[in-house]
Amino acid sequence: MEALATQEKIPCLDLKGQHQQVKKEIFEAFERVYEATAFSGGSFVEEFEKSFAAFCGTRYAVGVNNGTSALQLAMLALGIGAGDEVIVPANTFIATAWGVTYTGAVPVFVDCTSDTWQIDAAKVQDKITPRTKAIIGVHLYGQPFDVEGLQAVCQKYNLYLLEDAAQAQGARYRGKPVGSFGEMACFSFYPGKNLGACGEAGGITTQNESYYKHLLSLRNHGSTVRYYHDEVGFNMRMGGLEGASLNVKLKYLEGWNNRRKEIAKRYQREIQNQHLQLQSQPEWSDSIYHLFVVTTEDRDGFADYLHRNNIFPGLHYPVPCHLQKAYAHLGYKEGACPHAEYLASHCLSLPMYAELAEEEVSYVIGVLNAYRNA
Ligand SMILES: Cc1ncc(COP(=O)(O)O)c(C=O)c1O
Structure with a gap:
């Protein structure tokens, strides 16, 4: 690329x-x-x-x-x-x-569940x-x-x-x-x-x-x-x-949220890469896509790949609550919440904000689709 x-x-x-x-x-x-x-x-x-x-x-x-x-x-x-x-x-x-x-x-x-992550x-x-x-x-x-x-x-x-x-x-x-x-x-x-x-x-x-x-x-x-x-x-x-x-800002919120939804729709429709999993959207859900989270097996490798391509994802969140040091006294062990633990070690958040230009969204999608498929 x-x-x-x-x-x-x-x-x-x-x-x-x-x-x-x-x-x-x-x-x-x-x-x-x-x-x-x-x-x-x-x-x-x-x-x-x-x-x-x-x-x-x-x-x-x-x-x-x-x-x-x-x-x-x-x-x-x-x-x-x-x-x-x-x-x-x-x-x-x-x-x-x-x-x-x-x-x-x-x-x-x-x-959480394995697919909605809720x-x-x-x-x-x-x-x-x-x-x-x-x-x-x-x-x-x-x-x-x-x-x-x-x-x-x-x-x-x-x-x-x-x-x-x-x-x-x-x-x-x-x-x-x-x-x-x-x-x-x-x-x-x-x-x-x-x-x-x-x-x-x-x-x-x-x-x-x-x-x-x-x-x-x-x-x-x-x-x-x-x-x-x-x-x-x-x-x-x-x-x-x-x-x-x-x-x-409240006056603008609906417009900003709608733009995020458009971007999310494009991600959902156009990201086609067997190495990436997206959050499933139940029929009752109308998300405003504060974050657009994906998972992948080799998160660090994927993050490096994105950085090399000038895309800087977020990470929400690297440690699930039950394994945070602050709650060590509650005695949770690894394996207590396997889906949340999987997410914490495999998730990344894609660029998501209302001002992303259409070309930028296309560019991100292109880079994602080329990941390990080049
Ligand atoms: C899910 C969730 N709960 C609570 C909070 C706490 O909000 P604040 O940072 O305004 O204290 C945040 C935001 O940081 C959040 O994302």
Whole structure:
């Protein structure tokens, strides 16, 4: 593939194009925040909360300082704490489990399926004990998890379902946006997410008024009336600049997600290489392709090949949660979650962002199809 020497580098994610597109509007919004000195919480955050709740089809949304805090506060709002267990997928970003651990409860890791790479609802039942209080389903890589599968287990064992939608703003399960299937849903607006703030931010959606009120208090020092503290709370408010940037970007999100879907369709249709496996997409899933993950037997060799061809994939994630050192005390051994372990040692994330040009997508596909087929 000779044309490659002159090719620009194609990373897994490049945020520059998106930020050039919205720079003027965002700077104008920042100016309004500045003039109003609304730096912590305030009207810009409230505006975002309203719009985001409408976007997800929920009654409420609460803005917080990041997605990890969202998970922690959601766990607390459910009353989860020391002595409790919460089921978490082994294949997720570690913060899903942090939200459980911070409360004093214990995450119990469950393997993913071999093809959707999402938590295997059939395996959850084996992990339920009298201490189990909740299941966190993760809409990983932007693809909805098996909502009905997990809802059925929750109903049977009287457990709470929580959504970790950090990677899935705008994804749909059976046509309905994620964010309204669990008791609450937790979002990250980290800059690299499909909807990312200019800074750190997160949010929680819910249909339930009492969770909503509790979350407002928890994020604000356990207080609803200034300097009166009804419980031990946290400073986890969303910043005004972050809220203002999200207000601007939310208007573009559907268009950006649609472009990602187009790119994903091309990858799915045109990547034809027996050495590469793609994530299977169940019929109920309308993914927004936060990541486009593939697996291959010789991951290091494949990564070298891509680097030589100026393509720089991501790796999400190299170690499954149950084998992270931070959780060594829980005693999981290799082999405990074989599909998640396989993924961790065989996956790579292809370039995926709305600003990828059609020629770049064609180029990536060409390089992938030539892998070991030259
Ligand atoms: C699945 C998942 N859960 C939780 C988080 C935590 O979000 P944040 O980085 O905003 O704390 C992230 C993002 O990093 C994530 O990808």
